[in-house]
Amino acid sequence: MDFEGYCVKCRKKQAIKGAEVTKTAKGRPMAKGKCPACGTTVTRFLSDKDAK
């Protein structure tokens, strides 16, 4: 599944490369991966629907 997240280094939205769905300490789903342009770690919070 592909996600987009905001890359702070590129200062724009990028596709999250190799995105993995994980959870925060509070149980909120999030996608975590790398920016394809610069390799910075990009994360994005997900709705419950997106996490499935």
Ligand SMILES: [Zn+2]
């Ligand atoms: Zn980037």
